[in-house]
Amino acid sequence: MIRRIRRLGFRLRSFAVKLVAAAFIFAIVPVLLYQQFNAAEHQRNALMLRLVQEQGRLAGEAVFPLLDQFSPRSADRLNQAVNRLADGGISIKVLFRPAANSGSRNFLLVASAPETGVEEGRAAMDRLAENGVLTQLTASCEGNEPLALRLPAGAGASQGGSELLTYLAPHATRGGCWVVLTAQPTGTLPEQTIGQPYWQHPEVQVAVSIYLLMAVLVLSIFTDVWRNLHRFRDVAQSLVRGEAVSFAAENYIPELSEVAAEFDAMVTTLKRSEALLRQAAEENAHALKAPLAVISQSMEPLRRAVSPGDSRAQRSLDVIAQSIDRLDVLVSTARRIDETIAGLIDRPRRRVELSALLERLGRGYVRLAADRSIGLELRLAPGLVVTGDDDMVELVAENLLDNALDFSPSGSVVTMELRREAGEARFRVLDQGPGVPETEWERIFERHLSHRPGTTEGGGDHYGLGLWIVRRNAEAMGGRAWAGQAPGGGLTITVSLPLAP
Incomplete structure (x- = not known):
């Protein structure tokens, strides 16, 4: 069990494992942040939509008393009130449909702020009809219920801009159905926040750029070190094959320059040691075999000089000859040992x-x-x-x-x-x-x-x-x-x- 734990710990310290873990973290964090940002986006949009709706509702209720007493003589008062309410940055249109005409095309533009000319007013009414807004107004008038909806871009254009959010407040009178339409023109704060995805906000884009830069930087550190270690492995294998390569030449990370230089120095030292071992084996074998050859040659005159009947002297000569042969074998064996050790250093x-x-x-x-x-x-x-x-x-x-x-x-x-x-x-x-x-x-x-x-x-x-x-x-x-x-x-x-x- 302890060996398995140690083996697992050794593997967890691997650069490859850490690289995969870092990549997984950098991949999962944006998913979690997306979920949080998405929830926050929905909450913010709901809050801002409610704010705009309340603003439109208040504007409509402020205009309703004038609609109950409307007459051609009081048209200027209605225009003044609408222009005063539009100073808050919203667009207001007052539409009227006579009681005798129930079609959606029978709505008339009575007042508008900011003010528009006749042609612009007609174009605005045409766009409202094309986008189905006038149909929505008809249904709202029949049910005498206020209606809030999101207009497509370009609907209800004013001064060449687009109005994205609106609040429709119907008001029924004896003469017909009045509708106060409030919208947020391009350039106002609600329009910039509502309807715009959070990832398009400059703050979010800057944060995403910093995050991506950090992810690339961290992953590049792991990747560079991991690849550099693999280059060191390839250099080591090339050295074993006898190729002339260098750790320093294959190193691309400045912090590992000293390590690569030490590796090259170690390889040089090992090769020098291998050469010295082989040289020492040759020299030692030659230095020992020469005296042994002289002693062996000197045994012949001694054998001739010793009397055949002197058994003790003959036995001594035999022991000396056997010892010379054993010494010769020992010298050859020592040379083989040195050459084998040298082969371990410089693998062929x-x-x-x-x-x-x-x-x-x-x-x-x-x-x-x-x-x-x-x-x-x-x-x-x-x-x-x-x-x-x-x-x-x-x-x-x-x-x-x-x-x-x-x-x-x-x-x-x-x-x-x-x-x-x-x-x-x-x-x-x-x-x-x-x-x-x-x-x-x-x-x-x-x-x-x-x-x-x-x-x-x-x-x-x-x-x-x-x-x-x-x-x-x-x-x-x-x-x-x-x-x-x-x-x-x-x-x-x-x-x-x-x-x-």
């Missing part, structure tokens, strides 16, 4: 025809196995190519075959397989020997560990480096190696290597 990434290499190597081992009365069966899939190094792959295969032949009894069969599995090239060597307990499957890859009958760890001519080199070389080429049980109780060693692109 060349194309290796694995199928052909193992086929050629296996054919040579068939004769060696036959000399020991052991069969060698090859099951190699053709055409598999991996990235690595020919010498390192050959050394891995040789160590596996040597190890299997050493532990296989006479009359048994050793099998070497190669196949494509899980997007990798996997070759394994199976023997029919005594096998290794499962608890020792990891230990046999340790350095200087050798379990052979009649020897101690690292004793005799075996220094427990074969399987250690197998795993180290596999890891140096980007692969891995592991042990398992073969059918029949023997040992299986499997090595996986990445396929070449």
Whole structure:
């Protein structure tokens, strides 16, 4: 459970997860704000509409007493009252339909403020008729009910402008039906707020611009860092393939310049260390093998000088010769260790025809196995190519075959397989020997560990480096190696290597 929690926490710290989370937040916040703004917009519009309606109602009630006493002589008083009420920024029209004429086209424009000429008045009445307003007035007069409605843009135009909101107040008299129509012309505060979507307000547009700028900025920060890390990954993979690339050259974020420079310095140091290790291995091997060769050559005069009957001296010479041979093997082994460690630092990434290499190597081992009365069966899939190094792959295969032949009894069969599995090239060597307990499957890859009958760890001519080199070389080429049980109780060693692109 703790490991799962740690793994989950590790994934949650991913830049990709945080980028997705930030994008989701920036996407969901406008939705929530839209819902709130939309509700506030409806409330504001309802409030402003009611305000305009109340303003129209008051204007109508102020005109009603004059309508009850209207006569041609009092027309000037009506015009003065309408103009005085229109000073508040509203447009007022007083319409009259005689009782004898009930059609919607029989309404007459009696007074208007702001004042309009005859032609403009006729045009305004035509627009009211075209938009169905006069029909609404007829229904309102018949029911003697006030009516509030929203006029389309252009209806009831005054002075070339448009009137968007209106309040209709009917008033019935003996002579007919009077209607006081109040509207909000273009340019007044109610018209600017009512009927205009909230997202068209300058304040909202500025806030949206700032929000979008912030979202782009934050997401660009995550995206730039995430992409830069992926570029660093590509550079690392290119370095493993042996290409001449640089972290600093692929870095596009100034804050990561020092990190990229340190990476380049580390790569340079590692390459220098790899070269020094190989050079030291060569020099040490040469420096030690030269004295050993001199001592070995000096043994011949000593053997001739010592009497054949002096058994003690002859035994001493034999011990010295054996020690020289062991020292020679130790020097070669130390050189192989240094070269293997150097290979871990500078991983080779060349194309290796694995199928052909193992086929050629296996054919040579068939004769060696036959000399020991052991069969060698090859099951190699053709055409598999991996990235690595020919010498390192050959050394891995040789160590596996040597190890299997050493532990296989006479009359048994050793099998070497190669196949494509899980997007990798996997070759394994199976023997029919005594096998290794499962608890020792990891230990046999340790350095200087050798379990052979009649020897101690690292004793005799075996220094427990074969399987250690197998795993180290596999890891140096980007692969891995592991042990398992073969059918029949023997040992299986499997090595996986990445396929070449």
